[in-house]
Amino acid sequence: MILEVDGLQIHYGTAGGTVRAVDGASFAVPEGRIVGLVGESGCGKTTAVRAIMGVLAENGRRAGGRVVFKGKPIDETNTRPLLWRDIAYVPQSAMSSLDPVYTVGAQIVEVLTKRGRHGKTAARARAAELFDLVGLSENRLRDYPHQFSGGMRQRAAIAMALALEPSLLLADEPVTALDVIVQRQILDTLRALQQRLKLSMVLVTHDISVVAYLCDEVVVMYAGQVIESGPVREVLGRPRHPYTMGLRNAFPDLMSDALELVPIAGSPPDLADPPPGCRFTPRCPFALAACSTRPAAIGSDRAGAGNAHVSACLRDGEADHLRTFALDPVTWQRSSAYATS
Amino acid sequence: MVDAPETGVIAAPRRGRGQSILPVLRRMAAMPLKDPFAFAGLTIYVLFALVALLADQLAPVDPLEILFTKAGKVAANLGPSGEFPLGTTNLGRDIYAQLVHGTRSALAVGLSAAIIVATVGTVVGLVAGYFGGTTDAVLMRIADMALSLPFLPFVIVLTGFLGADTSNIVLAVALLLWPNSARVIRSQVLSLRERAYVEAARVTGASHARILFVHIAPNILPLSFVYAAIAIGWAIITEASVNFLGFGDPTSVSWGMMLQDAFTSQALSRGQYAWFVPPGICIILVVVAGFFISRGYEEVFMPRLRGR
Amino acid sequence: MAALVSVRDVVKHFPVSRSLGEVVRRARPVVRALDGVSFEVGAGDAVAIVGESGCGKTTLGRLMLKLVEPTTGSISFDGAALGGLKGPALREFRRQAQLVFQNPFDALNPRFTIYRAVAEPLVNAGIAEAEHADRIAAAFRRVHLPDLDRYLDKYPHQLSGGQLQRVVLARALVLAPRFLVADEPVSMLDVSVRAGILALMREVRDAMGLTAIYISHDLALVRYLCDRTLVMYLGTIVEDGPTEEIVRRPRHPYSRALVAAVPVPDPDQSRQPLPIKGNVPDAREPPSGCRFRDRCPHAFARCADEPPPLRAIADGHRVACHLEIA
Numbered sequence: 001m002i003l004e005v006d007g008l009q010i011h012y013g014t015a016g017g018t019v020r021a022v023d024g025a026s027f028a029v030p031e032g033r034i035v036g037l038v039g040e041s042g043c044g045k046t047t048a049v050r051a052i053m054g055v056l057a058e059n060g061r062r063a064g065g066r067v068v069f070k071g072k073p074i075d076e077t078n079t080r081p082l083l084w085r086d087i088a089y090v091p092q093s094a095m096s097s098l099d100p101v102y103t104v105g106a107q108i109v110e111v112l113t114k115r116g117r118h119g120k121t122a123a124r125a126r127a128a129e130l131f132d133l134v135g136l137s138e139n140r141l142r143d144y145p146h147q148f149s150g151g152m153r154q155r156a157a158i159a160m161a162l163a164l165e166p167s168l169l170l171a172d173e174p175v176t177a178l179d180v181i182v183q184r185q186i187l188d189t190l191r192a193l194q195q196r197l198k199l200s201m202v203l204v205t206h207d208i209s210v211v212a213y214l215c216d217e218v219v220v221m222y223a224g225q226v227i228e229s230g231p232v233r234e235v236l237g238r239p240r241h242p243y244t245m246g247l248r249n250a251f252p253d254l255m256s257d258a259l260e261l262v263p264i265a266g267s268p269p270d271l272a273d274p275p276p277g278c279r280f281t282p283r284c285p286f287a288l289a290a291c292s293t294r295p296a297a298i299g300s301d302r303a304g305a306g307n308a309h310v311s312a313c314l315r316d317g318e319a320d321h322l323r324t325f326a327l328d329p330v331t332w333q334r335s336s337a338y339a340t341s
Numbered sequence: 342m343v344d345a346p347e348t349g350v351i352a353a354p355r356r357g358r359g360q361s362i363l364p365v366l367r368r369m370a371a372m373p374l375k376d377p378f379a380f381a382g383l384t385i386y387v388l389f390a391l392v393a394l395l396a397d398q399l400a401p402v403d404p405l406e407i408l409f410t411k412a413g414k415v416a417a418n419l420g421p422s423g424e425f426p427l428g429t430t431n432l433g434r435d436i437y438a439q440l441v442h443g444t445r446s447a448l449a450v451g452l453s454a455a456i457i458v459a460t461v462g463t464v465v466g467l468v469a470g471y472f473g474g475t476t477d478a479v480l481m482r483i484a485d486m487a488l489s490l491p492f493l494p495f496v497i498v499l500t501g502f503l504g505a506d507t508s509n510i511v512l513a514v515a516l517l518l519w520p521n522s523a524r525v526i527r528s529q530v531l532s533l534r535e536r537a538y539v540e541a542a543r544v545t546g547a548s549h550a551r552i553l554f555v556h557i558a559p560n561i562l563p564l565s566f567v568y569a570a571i572a573i574g575w576a577i578i579t580e581a582s583v584n585f586l587g588f589g590d591p592t593s594v595s596w597g598m599m600l601q602d603a604f605t606s607q608a609l610s611r612g613q614y615a616w617f618v619p620p621g622i623c624i625i626l627v628v629v630a631g632f633f634i635s636r637g638y639e640e641v642f643m644p645r646l647r648g649r
Numbered sequence: 650m651a652a653l654v655s656v657r658d659v660v661k662h663f664p665v666s667r668s669l670g671e672v673v674r675r676a677r678p679v680v681r682a683l684d685g686v687s688f689e690v691g692a693g694d695a696v697a698i699v700g701e702s703g704c705g706k707t708t709l710g711r712l713m714l715k716l717v718e719p720t721t722g723s724i725s726f727d728g729a730a731l732g733g734l735k736g737p738a739l740r741e742f743r744r745q746a747q748l749v750f751q752n753p754f755d756a757l758n759p760r761f762t763i764y765r766a767v768a769e770p771l772v773n774a775g776i777a778e779a780e781h782a783d784r785i786a787a788a789f790r791r792v793h794l795p796d797l798d799r800y801l802d803k804y805p806h807q808l809s810g811g812q813l814q815r816v817v818l819a820r821a822l823v824l825a826p827r828f829l830v831a832d833e834p835v836s837m838l839d840v841s842v843r844a845g846i847l848a849l850m851r852e853v854r855d856a857m858g859l860t861a862i863y864i865s866h867d868l869a870l871v872r873y874l875c876d877r878t879l880v881m882y883l884g885t886i887v888e889d890g891p892t893e894e895i896v897r898r899p900r901h902p903y904s905r906a907l908v909a910a911v912p913v914p915d916p917d918q919s920r921q922p923l924p925i926k927g928n929v930p931d932a933r934e935p936p937s938g939c940r941f942r943d944r945c946p947h948a949f950a951r952c953a954d955e956p957p958p959l960r961a962i963a964d965g966h967r968v969a970c971h972l973e974i975a
């Protein structure tokens with residue numbers, strides 16, 4: 001495991017109380033794999049990634065848990081030297097993270113010279129190489145960010161993140177808001193890079209089809225917690241947590257014959273005051289009375305090099321049974337909590 | 342086909358129109374409480390406004406009356422005393438009374454210039470930004486021309502032509518200052534015009550006037566205030582300079598005129614500080630207060646939407 | 650069924666700022682956002698417009714709502730040319746044609762309460778204030794926000810994206826329009842919310858008998874809403890046909906790429922490689938002949954010389970390509 005996150009807790013201090021944006025999340029990234037971090041917006045994906053990078057917002061702080069990178073525990077105090085060289089980050093809205101007053105090339109060169117102590121000439125050559133790597137023509141290095149399309153800016157941000165040959169890349173929503181063709185091109189670029197450079201990668205997204213296309217493993221978050229994780233094929237093919245089953249149904253599938261999308265009724269809980277017990281209880285069609293009192297623990301089995309398929313549901317034992325019900329749209333129309341199958 | 346109105350539909354309480362401006366005003370009113378500089382500025386204005394209102398009570402003596410001592414001599418060049426708190430001028434006028442009454446002309450000049458600048462600048466900025474094209478080109482060319490005029494010489498020449506009336510000074514200042522606010526407001530309107538909600542208003546058939554004044558104007562109102570507050574300071578300084586340079590109306594009572602009188606009668610060499618220091622301080626206070634307030638409103642201007 | 654909207658040979662060029670060289674040469678460069686687009690939309694139809702970013706989808710939608718005027722060509726609504734609409738006729742058109750926006754966070758005036766936002770069309774249409782409350786309540790029920798008292802006095806920033814998009818839809822429906830253009834109505838929304846909004850759009854359309862244009866870049870979403878799809882590339886229509894046909898058997902090489910690019914939420918699906926490379930060319934200088942030729946895997950000599958006409962290959966199915974595709 002190149003990265004292990006264990007019981008991570010991140011709190012934001014706000015006027016409305018403490019927001020527990022990440023509340024006991026654990027997951028691990030095996031060497032050379034792409035792990036997808038999925039969940040609805042606001043479930044704490046960005047927060048988790050920023051916490052790993054040690055770049056939380058002003059009002060955020062780590063309230064508990066451990067982050068271990070290559071066997072060494074890291075926190076705000078000792079991540080700085082690792083940034084760019086060992087762990088790199090493509091922020092959400094990378095589009096706007098490029099500085100509009102410098103050319104894209106100058107910004108990459110700056111990372112190379114300031115952070116990587118390359119000489120000016122070597123840095124320029126390397127910048128051209130990086131552009132080539134992400135599929136941009138090197139004569140676009142002289143362009144300003146506004147002269148790039150959204151997809152090109154995203155590629156440039158990836159190129160910059162890869163400048164110092166990190167071993168772990170954290171990419172936050174790298175293809176959201178891009179059209180399908182550009183999205184696909186960028187995903188293909190990421191896959192090629194991962195294979196060529198033996199990168200390990202965490203890909204944050206709310207789109208499970210992106211995970212299905214690119215990732216080896218997936219971590220599903222809900223309301224600040226990890227509720228299911230494991231190999232993509234298993235988690236998306238045979239989901240064990242009702243929330244994952246719901247997400248799977250809510251997704252359009254171009255090739256399926258089903259012409260219905262089934263939304264999960266309701267919305268995620270307020271993280272300043274989350275419900276006790278399983279946080280999915282108010283929206284879960286399979287909830288039992290016990291669900292609202294007893295939080296379900298997630299297993300942490302390891303299977304060989306990767307992670308095993310685990311889920312945090314009290315009714316995990318009945319998963320196969322529940323899954324057949326979950327395929328029926330009528331199941332999800334039941335709005336009452338504590339409905340039994 | 343909207344459903345036929347049902348009886349028993351939850352009746353929504355009536356909501357008046359033109360409400361959108363209220364939250365803006367409320368926020369603008371609340372701003373000085375948050376920004377200490379703006380608060381100081383506002384306090385200064387309130388104090389001067391009180392002085393202007395109560396000038397006759399605070400200084401019952403006519404500021405232009407020539408006073409005599411008990412001995413029957415002209416009370417010229419007296420130092421501060423119980424009777425004349427700041428002393429008298431070389432012509433035997435009460436300096437304290439001049440200072441107090443000068444507040445009136447200062448505020449009148451400042452406020453009228455501010456109102457003209459804000460109104461003209463806002464309307465021109467809105468129209469130019471919203472309609473664009475030739476209208477915009479013509480208005481902005483005029484603004485460029487006005488901006489290229491040298492400030493004080495223009496005021497002096499204009500008042501020379503039209504007469505040294507205070508209202509002409511105000512007019513001259515307004516002519517010079519509207520383009521600044523018009524330009525900034527125009528560029529703001531250019532970006533607001535592209536907002537989806539403005540387009541939404543168009544799709545639902547809103548008239549140009551409604552889009553301009555209901556959907557766009559409330560967003561730039563605070564900006565108008567910023568420029569109005571700046572104009573107050575400029576107008577007062579200009580009026581003082583014109584008077585000080587001797588191009589003003591000699592029968593007016595103003596801080597600038599006081600400085601000019603003090604200067605020409607060599608109060609400085611006589612060490613009659615009580616004559617020229619107080620009006621100087623007053624001018625500085627009013628001008629600085631204007632800038633403090635404008636600074637505060639600039640911060641309110643871009644309300645970062647609370648919440649998400 | 651008779652056409653409600655017909656778009657004939659529409660060209661829309663936007664002037665762009667000139668470089669110094671262009672000023673000297675007196676060139677007047679333009680972005681060719683649309684270059685000769687014709688189609689008809691029957692009353693009650695739901696038509697999707699799909700294509701990559703910048704291919705002119707939004708521009709086409711805005712033209713159909715008379716928010717911009719075409720450079721050449723004409724658009725008519727219910728038999729009347731939009732170009733000539735003025736005064737009361739324009740007001741009537743504005744009551745009948747509405748728009749749903751991509752970004753619900755920007756589509757509502759941040760200074761308006763939800764009530765005022767939804768009342769805006771009623772005010773503009775001159776509907777008596779006494780009727781507003783009832784009409785708004787009805788529109789809210791349509792979009793499944795029945796407990797409207799919870800929302801009416803709120804400001805947009807106090808609502809979630811899904812709720813906002815429902816409010817935006819309620820505003821579009823409050824005048825009971827006949828024609829609705831939805832420009833990427835779910836692309837800014839969270840996945841779990843998307844399904845609900847899509848289902849709602851379909852339900853509303855069926856219930857109100859709306860004619861709808863649905864703009865998107867994602868065929869997977871379009872498939873839930875529209876029977877017919879127009880595929881656009883660089884300001885032209887390259888394929889126009891039944892959505893299921895285009896999804897199952899795309900004919901134009903670009904449509905094939907678009908179908909192949911849609912990600913599938915099933916990891917076992919074969920990952921077919923994307924059949925095209927590169928980016929959309931600059932809309933200021935589109936390639937001669939077929940605009941798709943520099944990215945097309947099948948391009949041949951003729952493609953550079955002649956632009957392929959949009960020709961019928963089956964009933965209700967048109968394709969613009971020189972290849973024998975039918």
Ligand SMILES: Nc1ncnc2c1ncn2[C@@H]1O[C@H](COP(=O)(O)OP(=O)(O)OP(=O)(O)O)[C@@H](O)[C@H]1O
Nearest residue numbers: 663664680682701702703704705706707708709932
């Ligand atoms: N007002 C304008 N001035 C200049 N160019 C414009 C204007 N509006 C659109 N364009 C250009 O016209 C072309 C088509 O734009 P349009 O917004 O219709 O694309 P789109 O298909 O909706 O793209 P997206 O999927 O990104 O929304 C683009 O090249 C765009 O830059």
Ligand SMILES: Nc1ncnc2c1ncn2[C@@H]1O[C@H](COP(=O)(O)OP(=O)(O)O)[C@@H](O)[C@H]1O
Nearest residue numbers: 012014019021041042043044045046047057271
């Ligand atoms: N700077 C902040 N201050 C307060 N709350 C925040 C801040 N940043 C994020 N949050 C809250 O933390 C939660 C998780 O946010 P985020 O990590 O951005 O989620 P995601 O990336 O999954 O959409 C949300 O409830 C969000 O509103």
Ligand code: SF4
Nearest residue numbers: 278281284291313314
């Ligand atoms: S069954 Fe209970 S524990 Fe499992 S997801 Fe539903 S509410 Fe949570």
Ligand code: SF4
Nearest residue numbers: 939942945952970971
């Ligand atoms: S006309 Fe030629 S270049 Fe265009 S799509 Fe057909 S084969 Fe490709």
Ligand SMILES: [Mg+2]
Nearest residue numbers: 042045046092
């Ligand atoms: Mg995020």
Ligand SMILES: [Mg+2]
Nearest residue numbers: 706707708832
């Ligand atoms: Mg668009």
